[in-house]
Amino acid sequence: MSTTKENWAGRPIAELARALNSGAASASELMASVLDNIAARDGAIKAFLEIDAEKLRKLAAEADARRAAGKALSPYDGIPVGIKDCIATEGERLSCASKILKTVVSPYDATAVARLKAKGFIPTGRLNMDEFAMGSSCENSAYQKTANPWDTERVPGGSSGGSAAAVAGELVPAALGSDTGGSIRQPASFCGVVGLKPTYGRVSRFGLVAFASSLDQIGPMTHTVEDAAILLDAIHGGDEKDSTSLPGRKEEFLDAVKSAGAETLKGLRLGVPNEYFHAEGMSAEVREVMDATLDALKKAGAEPVEISLPHTKYAVAVYYIIATAEASANLARFDGIRYGVRQEAKDLVSGYFASRGAGFGDEVKRRILLGTYVLSSGYYDAYYLRAQKVRTLIRKDFEEAFKRCDLLVTPVAPNVAFKFGEKSHDPLAMYLSDIFTIALNLAGNCGISVPAGLGRESGMPVGVQLIAPALGEAGLLKAARAYELLRGPFPKK
Amino acid sequence: MTEPKNRIDVRYVAELARIEIAPEAFAKLERDMENIVGYIEQLSELDVTGIEPTAHASMLVNVERDDVAKTPYPREVMLKNAPAVLNGETIKVPQVLPGEGMN
Numbered sequence: 001m002s003t004t005k006e007n008w009a010g011r012p013i014a015e016l017a018r019a020l021n022s023g024a025a026s027a028s029e030l031m032a033s034v035l036d037n038i039a040a041r042d043g044a045i046k047a048f049l050e051i052d053a054e055k056l057r058k059l060a061a062e063a064d065a066r067r068a069a070g071k072a073l074s075p076y077d078g079i080p081v082g083i084k085d086c087i088a089t090e091g092e093r094l095s096c097a098s099k100i101l102k103t104v105v106s107p108y109d110a111t112a113v114a115r116l117k118a119k120g121f122i123p124t125g126r127l128n129m130d131e132f133a134m135g136s137s138c139e140n141s142a143y144q145k146t147a148n149p150w151d152t153e154r155v156p157g158g159s160s161g162g163s164a165a166a167v168a169g170e171l172v173p174a175a176l177g178s179d180t181g182g183s184i185r186q187p188a189s190f191c192g193v194v195g196l197k198p199t200y201g202r203v204s205r206f207g208l209v210a211f212a213s214s215l216d217q218i219g220p221m222t223h224t225v226e227d228a229a230i231l232l233d234a235i236h237g238g239d240e241k242d243s244t245s246l247p248g249r250k251e252e253f254l255d256a257v258k259s260a261g262a263e264t265l266k267g268l269r270l271g272v273p274n275e276y277f278h279a280e281g282m283s284a285e286v287r288e289v290m291d292a293t294l295d296a297l298k299k300a301g302a303e304p305v306e307i308s309l310p311h312t313k314y315a316v317a318v319y320y321i322i323a324t325a326e327a328s329a330n331l332a333r334f335d336g337i338r339y340g341v342r343q344e345a346k347d348l349v350s351g352y353f354a355s356r357g358a359g360f361g362d363e364v365k366r367r368i369l370l371g372t373y374v375l376s377s378g379y380y381d382a383y384y385l386r387a388q389k390v391r392t393l394i395r396k397d398f399e400e401a402f403k404r405c406d407l408l409v410t411p412v413a414p415n416v417a418f419k420f421g422e423k424s425h426d427p428l429a430m431y432l433s434d435i436f437t438i439a440l441n442l443a444g445n446c447g448i449s450v451p452a453g454l455g456r457e458s459g460m461p462v463g464v465q466l467i468a469p470a471l472g473e474a475g476l477l478k479a480a481r482a483y484e485l486l487r488g489p490f491p492k493k
Numbered sequence: 494m495t496e497p498k499n500r501i502d503v504r505y506v507a508e509l510a511r512i513e514i515a516p517e518a519f520a521k522l523e524r525d526m527e528n529i530v531g532y533i534e535q536l537s538e539l540d541v542t543g544i545e546p547t548a549h550a551s552m553l554v555n556v557e558r559d560d561v562a563k564t565p566y567p568r569e570v571m572l573k574n575a576p577a578v579l580n581g582e583t584i585k586v587p588q589v590l591p592g593e594g595m596n
Contacts, residue, residue: 107570200550214549243556244549317533328510335511337586339574347591349511357513365512366525372510373501373526374533386536388546393539395547428528444550470552 008033010170013227017075020067027078031060034080034124038171044152046144047166049085050093051125056080059122066120076230077120082166082175085126086133087218088207089113096209097141098131100340100359110207111242112176112218112235119234124172128162131361132331133183133211135159136433139424140363148191149493150460154417157187163221164191168493174222174231178208180215181319182437185449188221189412189463192451192490195221196228199470200444201246204239212326215441225450225481229253232473256474257481264482266301271405275312276436282414285455289462290411293452297409300486305405309397314390315439320431321374321387328371334359366427395443398469407479408467411436412449416460436465444470448480451490501526
């Protein structure tokens with residue numbers, strides 16, 4: 001094994017592709033850099049739940065052999081991509097950071113993973129998360145607490161906290177996460193990386209363990225907007241295994257990003273939602289970064305349009321009814337019968353109680369119970385049906401807004417990454433920190449978090465969120481790239 | 494924290510959800526859930542008369558696929574994750590009806 005001098009693991013995918021294709025690096029060297037960095041740093045960060053070094057070296061050597069034979073699967077053949085532990089990779093464990101799935105090995109690839117492999121990307125390790133993607137800090141993992149690489153006393157955000165920390169900590173060049181109410185964008189903001197939540201249906205959910213089926217979506221977490229486009233090009237498109245995936249497939253996102261320039265922002269109508277900027281509880285340092293960002297965008301020729309999303313204040317309530325209701329149904333399948341960890345019991349039904357009682361953590365139990373409660377006889381109309389109606393109002397707010405502007409620009413989270421234990425005692429306080437991200441999932445739009453600055457007090461990263469209407473990823477990524485160019489290089493941890 | 498107006502019978506809900514809850518965990522769970530339900534109660538201030546519910550963010554309606562029989566995964570692969578297997582062919586489950594002899 002040669003020792004690597006270059007820190008390939010911390011470079012953007014686009015740069016790695018150039019290095020591979022010019023012969024400046026081999027896939028084996030890339031993988032060695034990833035494994036070296038994990039060995040050196042992940043003891044403190046704890047982003048990975050598992051890494052099979054031997055297998056990964058072998059996959060990298062195979063990519064090198066393909067390239068040497070002129071048979072590279074794509075310019076990206078041999079580039080490692082970390083995978084959140086709720087996305088299936090054939091032959092790898094799939095635990096959702098839960099004890100109840102501790103023993104499960106996936107018999108198949110998620111479609112998103114299969115599509116990465118088709119381009120030669122190497123699915124690399126299992127990344128930590130809040131158990132079953134329920135949480136905003138990664139503190140709900142049954143296995144370990146992932147630390148924020150910027151300050152190891154702080155959380156990386158969640159639920160895709162392992163993915164965000166692995167990219168920010170330069171353990172792996174990019175990763176896949178999943179976003180049900182902000183689980184890609186919020187940790188991206190907390191860790192200073194790019195996180196894209198595609199339009200609902202853009203990426204197949206086949207092989208993504210379901211949390212809330214009407215909201216879940218897989219997306220990329222990367223160093224740059226360009227990398228997010230490269231990965232979206234790879235993973236998106238209709239899939240017969242997911243009837244909610246949108247038919248068709250067109251690799252247009254990298255081209256959109258490449259067409260971005262200073263002129264992209266000129267005359268771009270940027271909706272600034274009143275309710276988001278006057279939200280209670282937004283910290284002074286987040287507000288400062290947002291003001292500076294808006295100012296810079298305005299100077300670059302963008303036209304801020306003041307808009308209103310009047311039902312914003314109900315979004316958290318709607319989300320925690322709909323998402324928990326769907327979760328209570330989806331997680332009913334985890335009963336220790338067909339797979340997972342079974343607690344021995346005298347009969348079938350007491351086995352369900354014991355396996356689920358021992359296998360699920362506190363937050364997962366709380367959400368299943370909440371979902372069961374809001375769906376239970378006598379409460380369905382008052383909670384679930386009413387929430388679905390308010391969801392319509394939230395969707396219409398966005399439709400109205402997009403009549404007057406091209407994109408929305410908003411904060412991602414009211415605060416920078418918080419310290420361990422700061423919010424974990426109060427679930428409602430944790431839920432309220434999702435206020436800026438969840439309405440988008442309810443409405444089915446797409447959104448991206450791009451690092452915008454560092455908090456003056458904390459020195460922690462702050463992301464800006466751009467939101468586009470459904471299927472607006474090409475324009476969203478183009479504008480995000482133009483903003484990135486305007487911002488200049490973001491400090492690295 | 495104001496006194497929540499909704500009392501939630503967590504024991505009953507846990508029965509419905511088939512989850513064993515440790516006796517010492519009920520008090521906090523009850524408090525947390527009542528707080529959260531108290532918060533989501535604010536939806537009742539909205540007039541939703543005549544508004545269609547949104548069940549899904551998808552733009553699709555009625556997706557069909559060809560009615561073709563497939564056997565995508567071999568039995569031994571799918572049984573690998575089962576906690577208990579009988580004769581390599583079936584999943585072994587705990588006794589279904591309580592009280593009767595078995596084996």
